[in-house]
Amino acid sequence: MPGRVIVDKERLMKRTSQAGFSLIEVIITFSILAVATTALGLVELSNARRTQYLKQKDIAFARGQAVLERVLRIPFGTPGATAPTPAQLDLLFGSDDDARAVTLTMLQQHDVNDDGTVDQQPWSFKLQGVEEKGVWTVHVDSDLDGNGKIEPTITQDGLSIETREGRADILRVEVRRDGKTVLKTLRARTPQEQDDTSAPLGGGEG
Numbered sequence: 001m002p003g004r005v006i007v008d009k010e011r012l013m014k015r016t017s018q019a020g021f022s023l024i025e026v027i028i029t030f031s032i033l034a035v036a037t038t039a040l041g042l043v044e045l046s047n048a049r050r051t052q053y054l055k056q057k058d059i060a061f062a063r064g065q066a067v068l069e070r071v072l073r074i075p076f077g078t079p080g081a082t083a084p085t086p087a088q089l090d091l092l093f094g095s096d097d098d099a100r101a102v103t104l105t106m107l108q109q110h111d112v113n114d115d116g117t118v119d120q121q122p123w124s125f126k127l128q129g130v131e132e133k134g135v136w137t138v139h140v141d142s143d144l145d146g147n148g149k150i151e152p153t154i155t156q157d158g159l160s161i162e163t164r165e166g167r168a169d170i171l172r173v174e175v176r177r178d179g180k181t182v183l184k185t186l187r188a189r190t191p192q193e194q195d196d197t198s199a200p201l202g203g204g205e206g
């Protein structure tokens, strides 16, 4: 019957067009696959870079932690202590010996001109025995929140709030690498250290 022929023709056309579309689909699929494979390669590459970055970050953190622990082990010391000598700093940052001749107050950076901001530069050091391009600094001051200003009291909603900044019995210790904070903490003078106004342990200032 003529009707049937038409239907068959339509089916045939449909099938042909489907076959044609399938071919295009195949080409597109291959193209997408090719793009996807390239993208996957890029992801893998960036993953490798990311891993490398995270690894370096971990190493920096571990090193920063070692420095911070070392600084926290030294005695608190007395207010207005003299600055450490280069030899003492070398011992503190670069040696395996415990540098107990140095105190925290010796490392403190002060607000010399009394305008509320710390003027003295932080202690800069290089890590020894490791390939490390970063510049490490240790900041010790009484700017406890590290906002650059020593504010013993702040006013909020008409209330005066004691910040404990600028006091002689608590200091901020911060370790930075290339200006970025790696670790920070506060160190208060312990009750034992309150009583101890004598010279630091290990004897004498160099």
Ligand SMILES: [Ca+2]
Binding pocket: 111, 112, 113, 114, 115, 116, 117, 118, 119
């Ligand atoms: Ca100042």
Ligand SMILES: [Ca+2]
Binding pocket: 143, 144, 145, 146, 147, 148, 149, 150, 151, 165
């Ligand atoms: Ca502050």
